[in-house]
Amino acid sequence: MQSEIEDVYRVFARYPRPVRVEGCQHCVTEDDHRDLLGAPLRELDAERLRRYSHKALNTWGDVDDLRHFLPRLLELSLRGDADLHGLFAKLRQAGWTDWPEEERASLRACLSVWWELGLTEEERAHTSWGTLTESGDDPGPYLESWWGRSTPQALWTLVELVGEVAHTTPRARDERVVAWLATTRGWMEEAFFEVSETGQAELAEALSEARQLLDLVTLDETVAGTGGTGSSESGTDGSADPR
Template sequence: MTEHLEGEIEALYEVFGRVPRPLRVEGCAHCVAADEDRPLLAGPVRDLEPDVLQRYATEALLLWGDVPELRYFLPRLLEIGAGDGFEFGFPDPEIVFGKLGLARWTEWDDDERAAISALLTRWWELTVVDGDPWPSAGTVLCSLGRTGVDLVPFLDRWERLESTGAIRNLHEFVMEEMTWPSSGPKLRNPFWEKESAAYQETVAWLTDGRALAAVERAFQNESQDEPLTLLDEIHSVLGPQTTAVRAE
């Protein structure tokens, strides 16, 4: 994935390259060894291997370091997190991108916010049309939600359903990443923060008729058997659920 994000990643390195290298990355004295930060500071940030950043990426802002240190490591953290980092034992993307929410990045300087927003947008654009994305569209959507970004534009983008990949991703999301108990639909991914605006907006999108209308539009414009079958299966789930929710 990261080979298709080169421009956005380079922009992150350029913008955050002005952040000075920390002298130390202090951590909880009971949890982080006194010299455990040395490998993190041994060379250029873009050369750090995933296994070197692994523990810091998990514990940043919780037990290890603060926002200034996170800003220094951020380009490399997001580069690995948006790629195949967790194949190498890196934390799940939801954890990595959740650091942005903890750091309140939407209050940072304009050029920093713009660089991060460009990466998030491009990551989603590539993911949502990919027929077999890694990480999955559901994982990426949850990761975006954990940054605190408004998910409405991202869900609007998904509504186009202009490719078989986008339809496959919605099918997987509805069929495998959701449950439909009598109390209302729930998202399975444990990294979703159920009280967050992102969670509530995603559930609303699936139940207030917007996703169902997108499926029906796509059905009218589609002619291939595979996507038609997938759309029909999505409709069979969203249709009754959406009708029930709107009736309430």
């Protein structure tokens, strides 16, 4: 992911280091200011940026200040040294999907690589759909790249998404995500048999439970096709035929 991060540094270099980041005098101390501006951007560590990342846009700094610090914040967060979920929320608050095209493209490149790695890395993924959606980006491309993957990481993430949606009130659910989940019935069933045959008992059990939940989540959805990357047959009751 380093090349994508370097591109973010390049694109956002147009936002110079501020002389001072204005903030609420009751919330931000002089020590906070010294920590934030006490080292070059690439040398700022997570501890120096911690308070700023929580207060940015609310009581400390504006959108252009965030843009200056964003490359380092993103680098630390994607590396696991800072709060990625919180950073994505700040990006959404800053309205990044309306920023200039080059800025949006560089950020999406990082998000896409982070998402892909989370679906394919050997160790259990730390990728969270909830974290991704916190960014406010269009979910379509991420769902499209996910559909049909048989890696344990992709399947665990699918199980977790079904659980998240099932425990969300119907009115609060994203209809696009629910419609996409309706297309995963056959994929989930095939994956269940595959992981069962390879002795992945924990994942098989999780898939079985998620498949039952899926019918409740997608009760009003009759789609039994695909997320755009494959196909499955449908039985007479609208569920995928496990043949």
